[in-house]
Amino acid sequence: MRVALSLLVLPLMADAAPASQAIPDVVSEAASPAGVAAAPAGPASTPPPRVIHVVGADNYPPYLFRDEDGRPAGLVADEWALWEKKTGVHVDLQPVDWADAMRRVANGEAEVIDTIFWSSERARTMDFTAPFADVREPIYAESSVKGLVDLHSLKGFHVAALSGDLCIDRLRAGGVTLIDTYPSYQSLIASAVAGGPKIFCMDGPSAEYYLYKANASQRFREAFVMYYGHMHRAVRRGDSGTLSLIEKGFDQISPGEKKALEDKWFGAPLVGERWLRAFVIALAALALAAVVAVLWGLAMRRAVRDKTAEIDSQARRLRTLIDTLPDLVWFKGLDGKFLACNVRFERFIGAPENELLGHPASAFLPAAVAAEFAAADQRAIEVRAPVPHQFTLTYAHDGHQELVESLHTPVFGSHGELTGVLSIGRDVTQRRDDERHLRRLNRLYQVLTNVHAAIARERAPEPLFAAVCQIMVRDGGLRMAWIGRPDTDAGELVPVAWAGKTGDYLDPPHASLAEGPRGLAPSVQAFREGRAMHSTDIGSDPGMATWREGALALGYRSSSAYPLKSRGRTVGVFTMYSSAIQFFDAGELALLERLSEDIGRALEGYELAEEREQAINDLRDSEARFSTMFRMSPSGLGLARYDDKRYLEVNDAFISMFGYGPDEAIGRNGLELDTWVDIKLRGEAMAALERDGEVRNIEAPFRTRSGDIFHASFSAMRVSIGGEDLVLASYFDLTAQRLATRTLEDRKLELERIVSQRTAELSRVLDAMPDRYFRMRQDGTVVDFRIGREEDMYTQTANLLGRRIDQLLPSPASDALHSAIAEAIATKDIVVVEYALPFPEGERYFEARTLPLGTDQVIMFVRNITDRHSLEADRERARLNAVALANAKSEFLANMSHEIRTPLNGLLGLAQIGQRDTADPRTAANFAAILNSGRLLLGIVNDVLDFSKIEVGKLRVEQRPISPHALAEEAVALLRDRAIEKHIALELTFDPALPDRCMGDALRTQQVLVNLLSNAIKFTETGSVGVWAGLETGPEGVRMVYRVADTGIGIAPEQLAHLFDAFQQADTSTTRRFGGTGLGLAISKRLAELMGGAVQVRSEPGVGSVFELRLPWIPAAGTPPELTRDSSWADSPRRLDGVRVLVAEDNEVNQIVLERALEIEGADTTIVGDGRQAVNRVLADGRESYDVVLMDIQMPEMDGYEATRRILELAPDLPVIGQTAHAMLDERRECLAAGMVDHIAKPIDFRQLVDMIVRHIA
CATH class of the missing domain: 3.40.50.2300 (Response regulator)
Known part of the structure; x- marks a missing residue:
């Protein structure tokens, strides 16, 4: 069936390939019966060369190698020897390393290179003959390496190859990047056998030869055939004469001669020999009949042998070619059952050809795919012409998917009858992806073009930013784009331009430049790190957690953020959002990075233009200031040429000083104006100006126009203005200064007298002070002192001057003072330290105040604080005694609680038992009265104990999930019977906005609420008590509020101030009438404060009171525990x-x-x-x-x-x-x-x- 498929496909390929593009380029070469097309002949006048230099791959058996004597051998050597005999042109054949062979042809050292495969890159520099042999290029792998079935499965493996081999290009095109090269096949095999590469690509015949020779045929296996190469001969591009000579010479070699050489190096088929012997016997028998028949038979035998060999060879090559095609080929009968297929189709369908035969596609494929196959075949049968189709197919052998374009061609028999449908399918997944990628790149290049146009058009950052964002959304297909710049005061990245669907996404608060949840956004990371940051999937990116919900709601699925840099500084961030996950590939990201760099360069240009404009303005301002200063200066100024010192301009002060008008002074120098009295001094000044470029403050006498003499300070500087060499001369009149100097000298003498007087007075004050005064250097050396009280001196005063602190005082006192000196000088502030010194009667304590005096000295005042220290020690002892007393009180109260609770437990326990056991209502009522009295006593004990714990700071509050509704309902339920007994209405209402749970201390919250509600019922004779629970927002934030309002006796204003004091009630009559310890409200207030809240009250006597428990509202995610209500x-x-x-x-x-x-x-x-x-x-x-x-x-x-x-x-x-x-x-x-x-x-x-x-x- 495989041979049949080859013969079937042969006449269809030429028609099928153009329509579907499903047949690779190699088919056109293999399908040609001759295998070659005649090359154009060179000029007829060009004589053939005397010798032709040919190079080929060394160590390439059986095509070309060197024998044991070093001579070229192999099929190629024999073919060139025969070519030499046919053409008479001597052939210099040199087998060399492949890289060297390519180099020799490129450099002109050889005219021809043999055994070369065609590629588009090689075709740029070479012209090729028609192919003369097909060579399979398998991937070989060590037997331990499994699972290699195609190029896709090679990704991630190291693959060895011959340097310069075409298989390297094929590997790279298939995504294989880990390629190790070797100079020759022989060195590659030797390295593999020695434990080197586990996987390599190599021409099949050469690999089999070397593996067999190295006894490694069993160790390495052929994993799969990567492609079939077509062997050519090639010359340098444009050398048509040599190309024509080569082809003409090989055309003279007959098919028989070619077959003989191939049989010599590849071996003749045994089946052909048996057939030949049988044929010879038959011909011998016929030869007995007639000599003519014998001669005719011999001729026919040769023709049949040649034709049979040719057809057999073509069929084998074509079948091999079809099996190794990267395309799917299958043939089905009119009944829809498979008749044949190639190897790739077997991999797709997951079964060998022999299992497919006679079965429909539905036996191997999902129903939907099988139906598509059948529909495409049916259309081809109906229209009796090739029909294209497109499938998305899943390969059974590894599960990968391909987009396949197929051509379904009806096949007719010799009499025109329809026999089946031949289908050829090609994987166009990459082509589709390439087309999409090309469209995206074209769009992106259009974006780049438009952005560059905006850069050229706009003259400021803000309109450029707006234009860029608009272009990215309009032309780039993005969901949204924005540009942000840092606000250093707010510490945020603030949007300054945006376009697209933004909603409230860019509203404050913005992304934070500091660490934290709002600082994890890719835009902030890009700004902070100065490199592009991408969120390929916003739905799962942790950095987008703060913005995820808003981003997904607006259709954002991925984002890219690029820093905008100007002069190496990140000055902004360009962020864009797409509606697709992983929207950009690596190439597009690189273009976007280039785009951000272009925007950065534009910003740099804006900054340079702004700086240039600023420099121009500064220059104008400087010139204006210089002109103003020149005119308005109180010193006489003159601007003169350097060479002749003639004035070009003088100011008003010069005119007033010398008495010459502008017309008289300009164009003349000092000698001509006769302003210098001492000509020699002028000469010295001009010599210094020539030597140093300037002179400063030369006092000299000068003469006015009227002949008056005055003294002035002369300065001059050589300057260049507008490229002209000039001198700026200055004359400062010293008349007033000399008068002022004499006055200052007189004043100085007077000040010195006053300072001496004040110093003497200060010394007397310091001597009278009880504190000691020291002036010291930075290293602690005493340079001046006043001792104050003599009895506080640790060292004799005669030993103080010139000595350091560590020489005068023991450690650690000296260490503390050294540290104080260093800190005072460093901080330029007063430093206070305390230290102790041992005296015979005991330790004395001192306080030193150190003030910095310049950068290397300090002033230190030292005071005896022994008495103060003793008072502080007494105060600390008193505090500790108070704490101990409080603890003792707390322990006493706890023990008293224990002693009271123990008998109370028996009392209340017996009362509970009696109440349960008795059937007499009066007795039950008596037991109930005992229980109520006991529980009242228990409440008093609890209040006293809680108050004690609060006072000593031992009471702790908890933060757990609680139910504010349940707390209020439980408190009301606890006291409802008491309200019913007093015929008081008790109502509970909730704010609808109050959530079901929050964080808090359920026990203490309920304790306060029960206290407030119990007081309200206690002090209300008639009317009602209402409880309201809800949320309120105020200056302190959101608060949970429990409000208890009653219509009771109320509280007088003067009593409100002491309402929360412990052990106090409104007045003694209240205690007598209503009872109580006076601790309830005090404890409630303290508990509320411990929980971060407060208890507030407002009341009117005779009307009622309103108490509020206000606590911080802290949301909670957990489930609060259920509260259980008391039952009998x-x-x-x-x-x-x-x-x-x-x-x-x-x-x-x-x-x-x-x-x-x-x-x-x-x-x-x-x-x-x-x-x-x-x-x-x-x-x-x-x-x-x-x-x-x-x-x-x-x-x-x-x-x-x-x-x-x-x-x-x-x-x-x-x-x-x-x-x-x-x-x-x-x-x-x-x-x-x-x-x-x-x-x-x-x-x-x-x-x-x-x-x-x-x-x-x-």
């Missing part, structure tokens, strides 16, 4: 049936209460008196004997913490619940640290206890 224990069912409880409690009353309460719930209870007994019971009864342990904390023998740790060593999974009478937050933490699962405070609420047990044993 008496209504609860027995929930602990069968639960085994071990109780460790040292108080007998509490033992009775716990045992009775747990039995009521159905529990099986075991009571022990201390922690050690609890550990022993678990050890004795076994770890599975108990479901839960209730552990008191403070017990004799062994406390609850230690007992818990030991029990958990015996039974790690046994839950232990702590119970304590302290009710301190620290105790809860210690319980959890010891391994307890929970903690309950005394007096115990049995409903809560049962809930806790059920939760932990579930």
